[in-house]
Amino acid sequence: MSQRKIRVLVAKPGLDGHDRGAKVIARALRDAGMEVIYTGLRQTPEMIAAAALQEDVDAVGVSILSGAHNTLCPRIVSLLRERGMDDCLVLVGGIVPQEDIARLKEQGIAEIFLPGTSTEDIVAYLRENVRPRV
Amino acid sequence: MPEIKEITSNEQAAVERWEQETLDPVRRQRPERKSHFETVSLEEVNRLYTPADTADIDFENDVSFPGEFPYTRGIHPTGYRGKLWTMRQFAGFGTPEETNARFKYLTQQGQTGLSVAYDLPTLMGYDADSPLSEGEVGKCGVAVSSLADMEVLFDGIPLEQVTVSQTINAPASVLLAMYLVVAENQGADWRKISGTLQNDILKEYIAQKEWIYPIRPAMKLVIDTFEFCTRHVPRYNPVSVSGYHIREAGATALQELAFTLRDGIEYVEWGVRAGLSVDEFVPRISFFFNAHNDFFEEIAKYRAARRIWARVMRERFGAKDPRSLQLRFHTQTAGVSLTVQQPLNNIVRVAIQALAGVLGGTNSLHTDAYDEALALPTDRAALIALRTQQIIAEETGVAHTVDPLGGSYFVESLTKKMEDGSLDYFARIDAMGGMVEAVGKGFPQREIQESAYQYQKAVERGAQTIVGVNKYQMDNSSSDIPTLIIDEGVRDRQVERLQQTRDRRDNGAVANSLEALKRAAQANQNTMPATIEAVRNYATLGEICDALRDVYGLYEEPAF
Numbered sequence: 239m240s241q242r243k244i245r246v247l248v249a250k251p252g253l254d255g256h257d258r259g260a261k262v263i264a265r266a267l268r269d270a271g272m273e274v275i276y277t278g279l280r281q282t283p284e285m286i287a288a289a290a291l292q293e294d295v296d297a298v299g300v301s302i303l304s305g306a307h308n309t310l311c312p313r314i315v316s317l318l319r320e321r322g323m324d325d326c327l328v329l330v331g332g333i334v335p336q337e338d339i340a341r342l343k344e345q346g347i348a349e350i351f352l353p354g355t356s357t358e359d360i361v362a363y364l365r366e367n368v369r370p371r372v
Numbered sequence: 373m374p375e376i377k378e379i380t381s382n383e384q385a386a387v388e389r390w391e392q393e394t395l396d397p398v399r400r401q402r403p404e405r406k407s408h409f410e411t412v413s414l415e416e417v418n419r420l421y422t423p424a425d426t427a428d429i430d431f432e433n434d435v436s437f438p439g440e441f442p443y444t445r446g447i448h449p450t451g452y453r454g455k456l457w458t459m460r461q462f463a464g465f466g467t468p469e470e471t472n473a474r475f476k477y478l479t480q481q482g483q484t485g486l487s488v489a490y491d492l493p494t495l496m497g498y499d500a501d502s503p504l505s506e507g508e509v510g511k512c513g514v515a516v517s518s519l520a521d522m523e524v525l526f527d528g529i530p531l532e533q534v535t536v537s538q539t540i541n542a543p544a545s546v547l548l549a550m551y552l553v554v555a556e557n558q559g560a561d562w563r564k565i566s567g568t569l570q571n572d573i574l575k576e577y578i579a580q581k582e583w584i585y586p587i588r589p590a591m592k593l594v595i596d597t598f599e600f601c602t603r604h605v606p607r608y609n610p611v612s613v614s615g616y617h618i619r620e621a622g623a624t625a626l627q628e629l630a631f632t633l634r635d636g637i638e639y640v641e642w643g644v645r646a647g648l649s650v651d652e653f654v655p656r657i658s659f660f661f662n663a664h665n666d667f668f669e670e671i672a673k674y675r676a677a678r679r680i681w682a683r684v685m686r687e688r689f690g691a692k693d694p695r696s697l698q699l700r701f702h703t704q705t706a707g708v709s710l711t712v713q714q715p716l717n718n719i720v721r722v723a724i725q726a727l728a729g730v731l732g733g734t735n736s737l738h739t740d741a742y743d744e745a746l747a748l749p750t751d752r753a754a755l756i757a758l759r760t761q762q763i764i765a766e767e768t769g770v771a772h773t774v775d776p777l778g779g780s781y782f783v784e785s786l787t788k789k790m791e792d793g794s795l796d797y798f799a800r801i802d803a804m805g806g807m808v809e810a811v812g813k814g815f816p817q818r819e820i821q822e823s824a825y826q827y828q829k830a831v832e833r834g835a836q837t838i839v840g841v842n843k844y845q846m847d848n849s850s851s852d853i854p855t856l857i858i859d860e861g862v863r864d865r866q867v868e869r870l871q872q873t874r875d876r877r878d879n880g881a882v883a884n885s886l887e888a889l890k891r892a893a894q895a896n897q898n899t900m901p902a903t904i905e906a907v908r909n910y911a912t913l914g915e916i917c918d919a920l921r922d923v924y925g926l927y928e929e930p931a932f
Contacts, residue, residue, distance in 0.1 A: 253492035253508050255581025258621050262828050309507025335855050353712045353745050354841040356832050
């Protein structure tokens with residue numbers, strides 16, 4: 239049986255509307271052969287976790303530029319874990335100061351991609367780290 | 373005209389001679405670094421520009437003199453020799469007290485105008501205590517939930533003397549009302565106050581995506597401010613038609629120019645339909661452009677903007693007042709070009725981008741701080757950004773002469789290309805029924821997304837260089853600068869003031885004024901008088917926007 243395609247939810251939490259990054263990533267992951275679901279703007283952590291469960295994704299990519307990452311990202315992780323999605327990776331892309339990175343990782347964020355990251359690096363990261371499913 | 377054709381063919385022959393005799397032997401010996409040279413917008417640039425490239429440009433009609441139609445060379449005959457551009461740094465963070473202190477600091481350092489950055493809850497029309505505001509209060513700008521916050525923000529700043537630009541869109545009419553009431557309470561005469569409200573809702577649907585209401589009622593609110601300001605605040609600019617955000621979302625320079633000017637045309641059409649006469653309100657329409665990395669492309673963009681606007685206002689709308697024809701604009705250096713890696717390099721990028729704005733004849737300028745890919749700027753970073761403008765203005769000599777690049781074969785040719793490309797976009801958008809219709813169909817949104825993706829691909833294959841990111845990289849290069857941290861206590865302090873405001877005010881008067889606002893909105897009357905009354909009664913931003921949400925509903929973006 240062949241391995242199923244990697245499924246990723248690209249999510250935009252909080253009030254910010256700057257979706258250039260989220261849309262570029264969504265398209266790059268699609269071009270790399272992954273199945274991508276984009277939530278649209280202004281999703282609460284609850285909405286994101288519900289969509290992740292419903293879509294049975296392997297990873298959630300959270301795009302956040304507004305500085306609200308410390309409030310919103312750990313909540314997304316804990317809501318996913320409450321729903322039994324223990325293997326679902328949560329990745330963050332956006333403007334995150336250095337001093338927040340270690341804390342976010344302790345709170346279960348798998349990786350943080352800062353501005354300037356190549357989409358190829360993100361594709362490679364997902365291929366290496368998503369747990370294979372058949 | 374046969375005479376022009378003859379000159380062209382002579383000039384073309386001269387170019388061919390040069391290519392054969394001088395260029396080709398050198399190219400055979402040493403090939404050029406690349407087969408194609410492209411701008412940051414991925415537009416090809418030729419090796420050389422000569423009179424053959426400007427043969428279809430008529431100096432008298434297309435370039436002309438500064439202060440004269442079509443204003444390609446600027447709207448002031450003296451350029452910056454008379455008055456320098458306004459140095460207007462966008463600032464706002466945390467509480468109104470903190471931002472008020474930053475305003476005073478920047479003013480002491482020689483800044484000549486103020487510009488307010490509001491936080492996301494304010495931009496989206498929510499109070500600091502809304503559950504949706506959690507984590508966002510004071511983060512991207514200053515938190516303002518009611519007149520009480522606005523009073524603190526402008527404490528000790530005389531609004532009759534200082535020009536203030538406010539970056540606010542979906543709830544712009546409410547923030548304008550707060551501003552007018554603060555001015556009134558300071559004893560300022562509304563007829564004398566000047567300043568700018570961004571209030572450009574079209575580019576929100578196109579690019580920045582901080583909307584509240586569906587597009588048509590949102591446009592109606594914009595027109596309400598036009599009508600109100602025309603009658604009562606005649607020196608105030610009620611809109612700053614903005615390409616900045618369109619560019620930041622990934623548009624090319626041409627798309628930024630074309631969509632912004634077509635947005636401007638849309639506002640003029642809506643204003644005329646509402647019964648305003650062109651020369652009554654168009655002089656107070658201002659513009660706002662990005663200054664990105666590609667130096668000459670940017671300069672051409674600003675020069676083309678003035679020429680296109682002058683022609684469109686005269687030919688399409690029959691404008692007669694020269695002020696209706698003169699495009700005035702603010703410029704901000706490209707936030708999207710700043711890198712987290714090796715952040716001090718951003719000082720250099722900003723200086724070059726700012727220089728493009730100045731050589732393009734900007735009327736006011738914001739220079740980004742070097743730490744803005746990481747956080748909002750520290751005092752030190754904000755100061756260097758301001759000093760960059762002062763160095764350009766007072767040390768480099770570029771402000772000594774008007775439109776120094778006018779007549780350059782390259783710049784004039786690019787300017788013409790920008791104009792032609794914009795007119796093509798106008799024709800396509802007109803064929804869709806105008807900008808509101810085109811936005812509803814997702815046309816500019818899709819064009820921008822495509823450009824953003826193509827640019828990302830160009831960076832990843834190394835066709836576009838970003839120093840420190842895809843070339844000349846270093847490890848751990850971003851951790852050596854201090855950044856501004858907004859403490860989580862901002863929300864508590866803002867919620868506390870909001871609670872005090874709600875306790876002190878006359879809640880009956882608030883409820884009545886909100887009902888009056890709803891009635892005005894339902895009856896399709898101008899909403900500004902009722903908004904001002906609600907603000908005077910200390911109705912909060914969230915309450916006022918909720919009243920309008922009840923009447924107008926919410927915008928839902930279709931999947932494009």
